[in-house]
Amino acid sequence: MKASPIEIVRSLRRYRETVWLASSGAAGDGFYSVLRYAIRFVRLLVLLSVWEVVFASRDLAGVAALGTVQTYTLVAGAFGTFLDARTDLGEAIWDGRIATWFVAPVPVFGHAIAVMMGRWIPSFGAFTLPVLLAAPWIGVDARPASLVAGMLFVPSLACSVTIGLAVDLLLASLMVATGWSVWDMQRLRTALGTLLTGAVIPLAFFPWGLGAILAWTPLAAMASAPLRIYTGDGDAWNLMAGQVVWVVVMGGASIAIWSRMRERLVGYGG
Amino acid sequence: MTMGLGLSHLSRVPARLALGFRMDLAFVLRSPALTIYYLAIDALLIPAVGGATFLLAERLAGIGPWSDWQVLFLLGYATTVEGILSAAFTYNVSHISRRIGRGQFDHLLVQPQPLWLTLATEGFAPISGGAALVTGIAIMTWAWTGLGLPLTLAWTGAFAVNLLSSVCVVLATMFLWSVVAFWAPVAGEEISMNVHDALGSLGTFPLDGIGGAMGVGLVTVFPAGLVAWMPVRALVGVSADPWGFLLTPAAAVLMFVIAVPTFARGLRRYRQTGSSRYSAFGHRR
Numbered sequence: 189m190k191a192s193p194i195e196i197v198r199s200l201r202r203y204r205e206t207v208w209l210a211s212s213g214a215a216g217d218g219f220y221s222v223l224r225y226a227i228r229f230v231r232l233l234v235l236l237s238v239w240e241v242v243f244a245s246r247d248l249a250g251v252a253a254l255g256t257v258q259t260y261t262l263v264a265g266a267f268g269t270f271l272d273a274r275t276d277l278g279e280a281i282w283d284g285r286i287a288t289w290f291v292a293p294v295p296v297f298g299h300a301i302a303v304m305m306g307r308w309i310p311s312f313g314a315f316t317l318p319v320l321l322a323a324p325w326i327g328v329d330a331r332p333a334s335l336v337a338g339m340l341f342v343p344s345l346a347c348s349v350t351i352g353l354a355v356d357l358l359l360a361s362l363m364v365a366t367g368w369s370v371w372d373m374q375r376l377r378t379a380l381g382t383l384l385t386g387a388v389i390p391l392a393f394f395p396w397g398l399g400a401i402l403a404w405t406p407l408a409a410m411a412s413a414p415l416r417i418y419t420g421d422g423d424a425w426n427l428m429a430g431q432v433v434w435v436v437v438m439g440g441a442s443i444a445i446w447s448r449m450r451e452r453l454v455g456y457g458g
Numbered sequence: 459m460t461m462g463l464g465l466s467h468l469s470r471v472p473a474r475l476a477l478g479f480r481m482d483l484a485f486v487l488r489s490p491a492l493t494i495y496y497l498a499i500d501a502l503l504i505p506a507v508g509g510a511t512f513l514l515a516e517r518l519a520g521i522g523p524w525s526d527w528q529v530l531f532l533l534g535y536a537t538t539v540e541g542i543l544s545a546a547f548t549y550n551v552s553h554i555s556r557r558i559g560r561g562q563f564d565h566l567l568v569q570p571q572p573l574w575l576t577l578a579t580e581g582f583a584p585i586s587g588g589a590a591l592v593t594g595i596a597i598m599t600w601a602w603t604g605l606g607l608p609l610t611l612a613w614t615g616a617f618a619v620n621l622l623s624s625v626c627v628v629l630a631t632m633f634l635w636s637v638v639a640f641w642a643p644v645a646g647e648e649i650s651m652n653v654h655d656a657l658g659s660l661g662t663f664p665l666d667g668i669g670g671a672m673g674v675g676l677v678t679v680f681p682a683g684l685v686a687w688m689p690v691r692a693l694v695g696v697s698a699d700p701w702g703f704l705l706t707p708a709a710a711v712l713m714f715v716i717a718v719p720t721f722a723r724g725l726r727r728y729r730q731t732g733s734s735r736y737s738a739f740g741h742r743r
Contacts (some may be wrong), residue, residue, distance in 0.1 A: 223638060224648075224649065227656045230656065232659050234682070238521075241521065241523065242518065242521055245519050245522045316667075379503040382507060383509045383510055389514050394517060395517040398513070
């Protein structure tokens with residue numbers, strides 16, 4: 189029998205305490221937690237300044253406008269955690285915590301997502317919101333290109349998160365299949381995220397036509413697509429459609445592969 | 459732990475490093491396939507952090523006053539700095555806030571040798587951690603050829619001193635920020651990682667044109683500019699200042715002078731309070 193929407197919503201209550209615990213843990217030690225966000229803020233300011241230098245020294249009229257690129261960079265920084273959605277699943281496999289997750293009365297990946305979302309709460313309050321609010325003071329227009337762009341950004345971000353979670357499942361499956369370390373998986377993801385998703389440098393600035401190729405990949409659907417929608421660069425509906433395709437493909441593939449790999453999982457470490 | 463500086467132990471450094479080399483070799487020989495995999499991952503992924511800068515420079519034939527070859531040298535230099543850290547200060551020696559935050563600093567304090575000797579030698583893993591170093595040197599050599607830089611004794615000396623100074627700056631910054639973990643072990647446990655990531659990602663950008671408080675901050679409080687930008691400016695001729703190659707070594711000395719007593723202050727607190735991460739039942743909070 190299929191569950192009704194009300195039952196599905198009710199079932200989410202099971203994760204409420206997990207979200208709360210993860211949230212309070214991530215905000216632990218109060219002021220000192222803010223230091224992490226301060227470092228991210230400095231990084232964002234530097235990236236914004238680098239674009240000023242780039243535009244001051246090169247004629248980029250045919251590529252992009254400085255204001256658009258700075259908005260792109262600011263939103264990429266503010267929503268960086270969400271554009272690179274990742275859970276603790278790999279770490280839990282590596283250090284053995286996964287064994288306790290399997291005996292919990294909730295689905296394993298659901299638990300991992302609940303922890304991730306709990307950690308997002310302090311990050312959103314202490315970094316995302318302040319950065320967006322402070323944008324006028326640092327000389328960047330943080331507003332979306334249009335009302336439609338702003339509204340489409342929300343489902344686009346949701347697609348981005350879903351693809352990120354699919355990548356998470358695929359990397360966890362790879363760990364189970366190969367025994368590779370969680371640190372390498374994290375670094376692989378960070379390197380790809382930094383380099384090829386368009387989260388740091390818009391794909392239009394890539395050489396050798398690389399950006400045009402990457403735009404068709406799930407990597408671009410993770411960061412470039414929602415940021416382009418927000419800044420009004422390209423056809424928003426086409427970008428969204430591409431993301432939806434990747435949500436279906438990556439989501440389906442990752443669930444199918446993980447379903448097989450979880451049966452081969454061996455808890456070790458501790 | 460032996461108290462005081464214990465500089466008489468300086469002669470033990472080579473033996474400690476040799477021991478680290480033998481242990482690392484044993485690790486490699488135990489599982490050569492796994493080691494090759496680790497080395498390949500390091501060789502590819504560590505320079506990838508600065509790949510975005512290189513792609514941008516390649517697309518625009520440079521960034522600001524930097525040519526694409528100069529940016530490539532910058533990337534190689536930053537990778538080499540990272541490679542030295544990875545080869546000589548691994549096992550969470552550079553990420554010292556993890557050991558502090560987890561209450562593992564005791565493992566260093568109980569050893570029958572000065573703390574500095576342990577910190578200077580314990581993380582030496584030149585084979586398993588050396589891939590990034592090789593990649594960094596290869597990138598620099600490629601860029602050096604493209605730039606046609608002179609291989610004189612003066613330039614080589616300036617290069618070596620600046621490279622070591624950059625490593626010192628990164629280490630001193632990570633230790634300085636890690637002091638937070640003495641007071642806030644949970645929040646501070648990963649702060650050295652955050653600092654390291656931020657220095658690594660910002661260290662590969664040419665920071666010319668960033669003035670004001672932020673420009674000063676990037677070579678002092680949060681010295682991402684000293685990781686590669688400032689020394690490479692002098693080495694590849696972006697800076698016209700004939701004494702520019704002295705700035706990073708001077709900053710390294712200053713950072714060292716600040717970091718040592720600050721860390722010692724945190725260590726005094728650790729000696730008095732220990733780690734608060736574990737409950738009476740032995741569980742980590």
